[in-house]
Amino acid sequence: MGNHLALVTDMPSLVIDYDMPLLFDACQEVGIKAEICSWQDPDIAWDRFDAVLLRSPWRYVDNLPQFLEWCERVSNVTSLFNPLPVVRWNLDKHYLADLAGAGVPVVPSRFVPPGADPVVALRAFLAEHDGAEEFVVKPAVGAYSRDVQRFSRSAEDGAVAHLGKLLDQDQHVIVQPYLDAIDRAGETDLIYFDGVYSHAIRKRALLLPDGTVDEPTQQARAARAATKDERAVAAAALDAAAAHLKLREPLLYGRVDLVRGADDKPLVLELELGEPSLSMPFAKASAARFAQAISVRLEETSLKRKTR
Ligand SMILES: Nc1ncnc2c1ncn2[C@@H]1O[C@H](COP(=O)(O)OP(=O)(O)O)[C@@H](O)[C@H]1O
Ligand SMILES: [Mg+2]
Structure with a gap:
């Protein structure tokens, strides 16, 4: 049976991945041969794994095209968990x-594309949500609260500046009421x-x-x-x-x-x-549940490969 699994991180993120040690041990317990790997390691031959599981490659936000290219490459030679179309769709809060x-x-969301006038876009949002005392401006592609900011209705200038900055960087932006x-x-x-x-x-x-x-x-x-x-x-x-x-x-x-x-x-x-933090330290048995689910999925995947 194929039970060789890569648990993917990047080196700066590994120290804040509190799920990793628990999941690694739980994998051993159910007979999965897990290895912790950085997606940026050029020496890894990904085809030697039966599956590659995204865990904490969180710095990809700085290298999105390279990360997606890597996901594609991996998908071509082995199974990516979750699969590439899922990861791709989920990267963008659209x-x-x-x-x-x-x-x-869902939280009411107004999407603002690059090229839009930030003043016009913000006023349209405020008109639509006249009960919102405060609101949030954040990039459509982002993680770890990066560039997420809260503004009060009276601080329009600051909000326009932040929105304008993100749009100038060619980012799609979301404006939402602040849910207090x-x-x-x-x-x-x-x-x-x-x-x-x-x-x-x-x-x-x-x-x-x-x-x-x-x-x-x-x-x-x-x-x-x-x-x-x-x-x-x-x-x-x-x-x-x-x-x-x-x-x-x-x-x-x-x-x-x-x-x-x-x-x-x-x-x-x-x-x-894509690569959710799973808060396993707050529910210890969760690591065993996840490892069991991975083990079943690995088995199904290797069966599918054989019958192909
Ligand atoms: N509309 C909102 N109302 C209240 N808090 C928000 C809202 N949007 C974001 N936040 C706060 O900002 C944090 C990060 O925003 P989130 O949408 O989860 O993006 P990220 O992908 O960066 O985690 C959330 O965990 C929450 O505390
Ligand atoms: Mg979040």
Whole structure:
């Protein structure tokens, strides 16, 4: 049986990947031969792995074309988990529009393309959301709170400057109302393996009123049980993603981040199907569940290869 698995990181991110040691050990336990590899290591022959699992290559944000090229190369010689079309679709928060189109409740989002006038775009947003005291401006492609900023309605100049800066860098930008339920209850991140709910965490608000932006460190998180309505929305988001991408099997892993809107209903803030942080230290048995799901997927993959 093919059980040789690459767990992909990049060296600067490995030290903040708190899931990696737990997952590595759990893989050993179920008989998976796991190796921790940097996607930027030129000496690795990726075809010697039965599958390559994206874990923490988080610095790819600085090298997006190279990272995608690498994903393509790997996909041509072995199985990439999650598969390339999933990773590609999920890199860009325009997927929120696809989810909304499928009836999934998402954080109201206005997408602004490069070339747009930042003043016009912002005023259109503010007119549409006249009840929003505060709002958020963030890049469509981004991670780790990078370039995510919160503004109050009266700080239009600062918001226009930030929006203009991102547009000038040729980035697509998202403007959203600031959902202040996050200040009281945080966001809920739900983690799924093979389509099955595993665990959830609470992440506290990262955009502070004074404009400071915190990183989603371990200290910002705590274990939390997801509620029934949160699980329903998260499952709907994963189903919609699978339908949109025409997947034949459940996603091997996925994370759905939810914040409650003004009416207290959960809304999708982010769907992470590429290289999600899985908060395994907050739910120790989750590593064993993930390793088991990977093991089954590896077996199916090697069977498919044989019968091809
Ligand atoms: N509309 C919003 N309302 C309230 N907080 C937000 C909103 N958008 C982003 N945030 C805060 O900023 C953080 C990072 O934004 P997110 O959309 O998750 O992007 P990233 O891909 O950088 O994680 C979130 O974890 C949350 O704390
Ligand atoms: Mg996030």
